[in-house]
Amino acid sequence: MFQFLDIIGTLAFAISGALTGWHKKLDPFGVFIIAFVTALGGGTLRDILIGRTPVGWMLDLTYVYMIILGFIATIILKTRLEKLRISLFLFDTIGLGIFTIIGLEKGIEIGLHPIICIALGTMTASFGGVIRDILCNEIPVIFRKEIYATISISGGVLFFSLNEFQLNKDILYLVTSSFMIVFRLLAVKNKWYLPSPYKE
Amino acid sequence: MFQFLDIIGTLAFAISGALTGWHKKLDPFGVFIIAFVTALGGGTLRDILIGRTPVGWMLDLTYVYMIILGFIATIILKTRLEKLRISLFLFDTIGLGIFTIIGLEKGIEIGLHPIICIALGTMTASFGGVIRDILCNEIPVIFRKEIYATISISGGVLFFSLNEFQLNKDILYLVTSSFMIVFRLLAVKNKWYLPSPYKE
């Protein structure tokens, strides 16, 4: 189930990346690369930083196939995908929840401090988008207005707090990822932002 | 011979990077760094992703000396180099062919899947230019119009197809790199681009 959601998350991130590349009017290769880094850039950066090389997607091709699928789907179904904006947003939100937990677990596996694990979870979920924005020559959107990383960080804190209670792993995963998904849905619905420290 | 062409390719990439830095009116340090990342950025990214560290140029200084040479040549001969634009383009094209094969081989050495090896070949040949463009604050040119990465990918596919026939390695290298070089020359001469998916 978890594995399945991971793959769905990758596909959603790839489609969202491909749509961004399309809007930037890149050529097909550019669109593909943006789909790729949006989906796998965060996990790749995490793997490099913790020395888990060759990085994950080089050893399990499922992820690469998902990105090829997302790329082709975007090229073919472009107009319909725009209408599916809401479904895509849902997948993307599921991806946020799942990817955060995957990043947390990688850090725990090699015995890193909880603060570092939370950083790895956040990186896995949101730095693909940071790399996408850099390649598209923009200041990363999550540094400016989206309450995205904050949700990952909160999810990570909840994860370690609940972990104190020796919960079953599956329940822990389910509660933490549901929390992040609901948090994001509420955040977007109610237009929550981080408090701006700037006087207008 | 192959080693020799590799060094020529590095020098050509370094000069092309230095010229870019110059046109951006960077200071000498900036010009040097742009020469460096254009020539070695792709291979460095590849080495990091597969965990081949310390990365290649830290262990064999030949490459660093080539970049210093290319940097100095550019500073001194600037005006003449502009006239040598065609020779430079030729070297750059040779670099494309050679670097692709080097990247492919690194992936094969550690037993990665052909798809990943082709990705590594493409990365080695073209991601130095991507990093150069990011540092110069532009959307990477190979994501927008140049049919550059496509040539690397085609070369990689040809490499693995021919490999089925148990060819002699030298012949395999020669045929694959010649194919890429001729492909590039024809592509530039005839202004071939990837089909644009956008209606004008």
Add this chain to the structure above:
Amino acid sequence: MFQFLDIIGTLAFAISGALTGWHKKLDPFGVFIIAFVTALGGGTLRDILIGRTPVGWMLDLTYVYMIILGFIATIILKTRLEKLRISLFLFDTIGLGIFTIIGLEKGIEIGLHPIICIALGTMTASFGGVIRDILCNEIPVIFRKEIYATISISGGVLFFSLNEFQLNKDILYLVTSSFMIVFRLLAVKNKWYLPSPYKE
């Protein structure tokens, strides 16, 4: 003493990064990330390139705490920090000297060539700023006008020259870092730049 200065340098770099993020009107998460990469980006890149993973700050949380401290200090004391511009510049200059030596030592530890060690020193001291500028969508300032990397490089050359005389390590560190600090103070005071190769 050296350890202490390293921490002060990290704090100074973090504050200088946070102030940059603030001026770019990023949200609090963005300001934090810019503080982080300015302070630790250079050392992180160095660790990745030489294969020293998990990277340093994942194993010793002191650095992360310093960045959190620098981030909070900037948010709270913003206006006063602007007035402390001169103290900050001093800390930043100390950071330049210390970080260069730390980078040099990491290269020496694993037996790399002096040229590569000097590159690692320069990277440690100045590539945090390069990553900061890329994230803020600007051409890195040290590629354009600041005589910053040049000071690191000169410090590295002095380090290896003095090393020939079998000096005591502490004296070697003290002399080299003092040289870089004085060099920077003089460079800024007298507005020294690298000679521009461009005719105005």
